[in-house]
Amino acid sequence: MISRRRLLSLAGASALLAACGSNTGRGGNGQALKQWYHAYGEPGVQQAVERYAQAYTKTQVSVQWNPGDYDSKLATSLLSDGGPDVFESTPQISSVRAGQLVPLDDVFGDARNDFSESILATHTVDGKVYGVPQAVDMQMLFYRKSLFAQAGVRPPSTVDELVDASRRLTTGSVKGLFAGNDGGGGVLGGPALWSAGLDYVRDHQVGFDDPVAATAIGKLRELYTSGSLLLGAVKDWAEPDAFTQGLVAMQWTGLWAVPAVAKALGDDFGVLPFPSLGAGGSASVPVGAFGAMVNAKSKRIDEAKDFVRWLWIEKTDYQEDFNLGYGFHIPPRKSISEKASKLTSGAAADAVKFVRDNAKASNPPDWTSVMRTAFNDAVSRVVRDGAPADAELKAAAGVARDELKRLYG
Numbered sequence: 001m002i003s004r005r006r007l008l009s010l011a012g013a014s015a016l017l018a019a020c021g022s023n024t025g026r027g028g029n030g031q032a033l034k035q036w037y038h039a040y041g042e043p044g045v046q047q048a049v050e051r052y053a054q055a056y057t058k059t060q061v062s063v064q065w066n067p068g069d070y071d072s073k074l075a076t077s078l079l080s081d082g083g084p085d086v087f088e089s090t091p092q093i094s095s096v097r098a099g100q101l102v103p104l105d106d107v108f109g110d111a112r113n114d115f116s117e118s119i120l121a122t123h124t125v126d127g128k129v130y131g132v133p134q135a136v137d138m139q140m141l142f143y144r145k146s147l148f149a150q151a152g153v154r155p156p157s158t159v160d161e162l163v164d165a166s167r168r169l170t171t172g173s174v175k176g177l178f179a180g181n182d183g184g185g186g187v188l189g190g191p192a193l194w195s196a197g198l199d200y201v202r203d204h205q206v207g208f209d210d211p212v213a214a215t216a217i218g219k220l221r222e223l224y225t226s227g228s229l230l231l232g233a234v235k236d237w238a239e240p241d242a243f244t245q246g247l248v249a250m251q252w253t254g255l256w257a258v259p260a261v262a263k264a265l266g267d268d269f270g271v272l273p274f275p276s277l278g279a280g281g282s283a284s285v286p287v288g289a290f291g292a293m294v295n296a297k298s299k300r301i302d303e304a305k306d307f308v309r310w311l312w313i314e315k316t317d318y319q320e321d322f323n324l325g326y327g328f329h330i331p332p333r334k335s336i337s338e339k340a341s342k343l344t345s346g347a348a349a350d351a352v353k354f355v356r357d358n359a360k361a362s363n364p365p366d367w368t369s370v371m372r373t374a375f376n377d378a379v380s381r382v383v384r385d386g387a388p389a390d391a392e393l394k395a396a397a398g399v400a401r402d403e404l405k406r407l408y409g
Helices: 045-055 070-077 092-097 107-112 118-122 143-153 158-169 187-197 213-225 257-265 300-315 316-322 346-358 370-383 389-408
Strands: 035-040 060-066 084-087 132-145 175-178 247-253 271-273 287-292 359-361
Touching: 035 045, 035 070, 035 300, 045 060, 045 316, 060 070, 084 300, 092 346, 092 389, 107 300, 118 132, 118 359, 132 257, 132 300, 132 316, 132 346, 143 247, 143 300, 158 175, 158 213, 158 247, 175 257, 187 213, 187 287, 187 359, 187 370, 213 370, 213 389, 247 257, 257 346, 287 300, 287 346, 300 316, 346 359, 370 389
Parallel strands: 035 060, 035 084, 175 247, 287 359
Antiparallel strands: 084 287, 132 247, 132 271, 132 287
C-alpha cells in the first residue's frame, strides 16, 4: 500500500507529506471505533477529521493520526488483531487476496453512480469495491500563456508538439519544461504509455508489451537530450516553484499547485493534459484517490461500514470541506465537484474536465510494487542513460507478466 501523494508518482517520491500530530479523537476508552489517517501536509486536516468523528452520534470514533511511514505501519497492523477498524489507503490485489479488506458495495446505495467511474475503478478488484474514494489528486501540464504568445507557440496537442514547444520556449535562463530533476522519467512513464493508447495492465495482461511503447518512451529520451528540460531544481516536480519563479515555460505538477500558481501568476497560466502521441493514442492525466476501507479483522465490521457510509456517502458537506477546505483536491462525487465554487472556473474547472474525460489510474490495484519498480527502472535507464527502449521495456514486461501469472494463474 502506498500513501496518498505517492500513489500519483511512479517514482514513489513525495514532497508534500508532512509529519505532524498525534493520536486524538472523541473516544479513546477502548470502546471506540479506531480510524486511521496518514499525516496530511495541509494545516487543518487533522482537526477537521477529528471534528467529523466527534459529530458521529451512533458510536464513539477515535481518530489516530500517523506521522512517519504510514504504509509500513498500516501493512503491519493489518496482519494482527490490533489494527484499525477503518483506515485510508488504496486497494491492492494482494490485500484483497489476503482477506484483509471488506467489500463495500452495499455501502454506496444510490450514490454509486455519483462517483467518477474512473476513480471508482481504482478501488475495485474482481468486480467488488473495497474503498469509498475520499479525494482525487491528479497531475497535469501547467504553461505560461505570455511566454507562449511571445514565442508564437500554441499549446501542444501532440507529443511531437510538446517536444517542439519545449525547444522553442527555451531561451536564455528560461527552459521549456520541468518534469522533475530526473528528467521526467519518474512521472511521465505512464502518460507516455497512455499517449500511445497503451497502459500498465489491461485485462490481466501486460499493457505495454508493444513496439509502440518503445516509441512513446523514446520521446521522453528525446526531451531529455534536447537541452530544453530544467534539471537540478531546488524543489522537485511536486512543488510549482520553478514555474512560479519564471525558470520554465511549462511544468508538470499537480492540481494541488493551482492556488500557489494563481497567487504568483494571476491568470497568466493555463493547464493541459499530457498530449497524445498520435492516432490510436489519447491525452491523459494520472489520477489517484485514497479511499476509506474497513479492516476484515475488525470485530465491529457492521459498525465500521455504517460510519464509512455516514462520513463518505451521506455527509457531502464534510466531503467538500475535506477536499477543498485545507488543500486543493477534487471530490470524487460528481455532484460535489461540479458545483463546488472553487472548481467552477479557470484551471480548476479544466482539471475537473480532464479527470472526467482523460483520467488514467496511476496505481491500479493489479499494478504491484514489483511491476512498478521494473517499469520505472526501465524508463529511467532509457531516459537518463540512453538504454534501448525496446530491450528495456521487453525485460520489464517479462517481470510484469510473471507477476500477473502469480496473481491470476
